[in-house]
Amino acid sequence: MLRVKLWGTRGTVSTPVAGNARYGGNTPCVEVRTDDDVLILDAGIGLHWLGESLLADGFSRGEGCAHILVSHTHWAHIQGIPFCNPMLVAGNRFTIYGRGDGDNSLEGLLLGQMDSAFCPVPNFFDDRIGAGITISEIEALEFDIGGTHVIARLVHHVSGAVCLGYRLENGSASLAYIPDVEYLEEDHRGPSLELAAGVDLLIHDAHHTAAEYAPHRGCGHSSDQDAVDLALGAGAGKVLLFHHHPDRDDDGIDAVVTSHRNGDFPVEAAREGEDYVLGADS
Amino acid sequence: MKMTFWGVRGSFPVTAPLQLGYGGNTPCLGVEANGQTVIIDAGTGIRALGRAIVDRGQREIDILLSHTHWDHIHGFPHFDPLYRDNTRITVHSLKHEGRSLAKIFREQQRSPFFPVSLDDVKADVQFVEHEDGETFCVGSIAVTSRRLNHPGVAGGYRLEHGNSAVAYVCDADLYGPLLLAHELPASSTDDLRLQELRNRARDLAHRADWVVCDTFFLPDEYVPDWGHSSIDDGLQLAREVDAHGLLLFHHRPGRDDTELDSLQRRYQDEAGGEFDVLASKEGLEISL
Numbered sequence: 001m002l003r004v005k006l007w008g009t010r011g012t013v014s015t016p017v018a019g020n021a022r023y024g025g026n027t028p029c030v031e032v033r034t035d036d037d038v039l040i041l042d043a044g045i046g047l048h049w050l051g052e053s054l055l056a057d058g059f060s061r062g063e064g065c066a067h068i069l070v071s072h073t074h075w076a077h078i079q080g081i082p083f084c085n086p087m088l089v090a091g092n093r094f095t096i097y098g099r100g101d102g103d104n105s106l107e108g109l110l111l112g113q114m115d116s117a118f119c120p121v122p123n124f125f126d127d128r129i130g131a132g133i134t135i136s137e138i139e140a141l142e143f144d145i146g147g148t149h150v151i152a153r154l155v156h157h158v159s160g161a162v163c164l165g166y167r168l169e170n171g172s173a174s175l176a177y178i179p180d181v182e183y184l185e186e187d188h189r190g191p192s193l194e195l196a197a198g199v200d201l202l203i204h205d206a207h208h209t210a211a212e213y214a215p216h217r218g219c220g221h222s223s224d225q226d227a228v229d230l231a232l233g234a235g236a237g238k239v240l241l242f243h244h245h246p247d248r249d250d251d252g253i254d255a256v257v258t259s260h261r262n263g264d265f266p267v268e269a270a271r272e273g274e275d276y277v278l279g280a281d282s
Numbered sequence: 283m284k285m286t287f288w289g290v291r292g293s294f295p296v297t298a299p300l301q302l303g304y305g306g307n308t309p310c311l312g313v314e315a316n317g318q319t320v321i322i323d324a325g326t327g328i329r330a331l332g333r334a335i336v337d338r339g340q341r342e343i344d345i346l347l348s349h350t351h352w353d354h355i356h357g358f359p360h361f362d363p364l365y366r367d368n369t370r371i372t373v374h375s376l377k378h379e380g381r382s383l384a385k386i387f388r389e390q391q392r393s394p395f396f397p398v399s400l401d402d403v404k405a406d407v408q409f410v411e412h413e414d415g416e417t418f419c420v421g422s423i424a425v426t427s428r429r430l431n432h433p434g435v436a437g438g439y440r441l442e443h444g445n446s447a448v449a450y451v452c453d454a455d456l457y458g459p460l461l462l463a464h465e466l467p468a469s470s471t472d473d474l475r476l477q478e479l480r481n482r483a484r485d486l487a488h489r490a491d492w493v494v495c496d497t498f499f500l501p502d503e504y505v506p507d508w509g510h511s512s513i514d515d516g517l518q519l520a521r522e523v524d525a526h527g528l529l530l531f532h533h534r535p536g537r538d539d540t541e542l543d544s545l546q547r548r549y550q551d552e553a554g555g556e557f558d559v560l561a562s563k564e565g566l567e568i569s570l
């Protein structure tokens with residue numbers, strides 16, 4: 001069983017405006033719980049608030065353990081890490097998985113964010129400070145975290161960014177997370193189709209609307225139609241439009257969702273605070 | 283001068299509806315004189331300000347940067363004028379001891395952290411580091427920068443135009459222990475340095491019309507080492523320098539509208555009419 005909760009759904013930059021409040025303004029972070037483990041997809045500002053909820057749950061006593069899977073190192077996907085307060089508590093254990101960009105390891109990049117020129121928070125990646133944090137450069141693209149099978153695939157985003165999508169399988173439940181992807185050619189769809197094949201829930205980049213997409217071609221993001229097409233092609237059970245454009249307000253997102261109502265495929269927009277239970281009835 | 287608040291929140295942007303009355307964007311102010319806007323700090327508030335500046339057609343832009351902690355610079359890559367031709371952006375800060383200001387900004391804006399490198403933007407971006415205590419002109423505004431007690435190289439500003447003066451004292455632990463000590467071993471001169479830093483904050487704020495002050499903490503929340511002041515510290519400074527008004531600023535994430543409303547009332551009472559107290563609010567405009 002996978003219990004999914006959305007803590008950040010916004011792309012690129014946090015948007016503290018009232019008109020975005022229903023779908024949420026925090027940058028990407030998704031909590032996924034199994035019966036035994038805490039898994040976290042991406043570490044945007046949503047991670048701060050997820051961290052506060054973990055403190056109410058064993059992490060304040062230094063007894064917590066969580067696994068963070070990072071899609072890529074654009075700021076919006078890692079900027080919550082310095083403000084994840086359970087990482088300041090000794091005894092907690094975190095593993096952060098992801099990939100650097102070839103020139104820099106994931107560890108080097110994450111340490112760069114904690115550099116004292118930028119970051120007022122103590123560098124808890126130092127063994128002597130705070131939680132025990134392991135940074136794990138993903139080599140093999142398939143591995144297990146407890147009872148959860150993780151499949152990672154490189155997806156096409158923008159040049160210079162090494163970007164991963166993830167598939168999580170636990171019992172009969174499955175989830176795919178592809179927050180940043182662009183399909184410039186048919187080959188680019190392959191890894192996503194593999195990740196999303198038959199999943200219960202697909203969380204997919206829908207930064208643009210199909211109507212707006214043309215001038216943004218090559219900027220690394222999908223449209224709502226790309227997300228729906230991919231979900232249909234992969235036989236996903238449901239698609240959540242994710243990574244909302246910072247200037248798309250709640251009404252704008254509603255309009256996008258409504259435009260898919262005539263198809264009989266379930267399309268929803270990712271809304272901060274929403275949760276989903278996958279594989280409960282088996 | 284007219285001062286407009288575009289971001290008032292410290293540490294990181296908050297988006298919860300109950301905090302949006304005062305606002306969730308990280309620090310950014312616009313100070314307008316003779317039709318030119320000077321920007322203070324480049325938190326996420328600079329995103330909306332950048333659009334306003336483009337609409338107004340201003341192509342010479344100065345940004346006074348307090349320091350390079352994330353919350354004061356992470357709006358910069360989202361600053362619309364960066365991506366416009368015929369635009370010159372000058373970023374000012376205090377003199378850096380190690381890495382230059384330019385290098386720190388290049389580090390923020392490069393692959394694989396951000397898709398557009400600072401070398402590929404359309405605007406001409408310049409970085410200028412000033413000596414502590416130096417006064418320079420930005421348009422018709424005279425600006426003085428002084429170092430404050432905060433980890434790393436952090437400076438506050440005093441802006442003067444005609445008879446009016448505004449001080450920006452953020453981020454700073456005004457009355458706490460010396461926070462630059464990690465650079466040097468503790469020594470007998472620490473007390474002296476601390477006194478010096480406190481005097482610099484007082485210089486900036488001296489009889490100012492408004493002091494925009496780091497008031498992150500309530501007294502019972504205070505943590506040494508974080509480099510922030512409490513609201514009581516802000517009041518003490520305003521009193522010591524005979525300021526006309528105190529703007530509570532760099533609000534702690536999580537502090538919601540109701541709490542800020544009541545803190546504003548409580549500290550207005552506490553000031554007892556000696557000076558004004560306002561909690562900074564996104565969209566607030568103050569004419570001087």
Ligand SMILES: [Zn+2]
Pocket residue numbers: 011012074076077179180243
């Ligand atoms: Zn993204």
Ligand SMILES: [Zn+2]
Pocket residue numbers: 292293351353354453532
């Ligand atoms: Zn700050």
Ligand SMILES: [Zn+2]
Pocket residue numbers: 120349351432453509
């Ligand atoms: Zn700071």
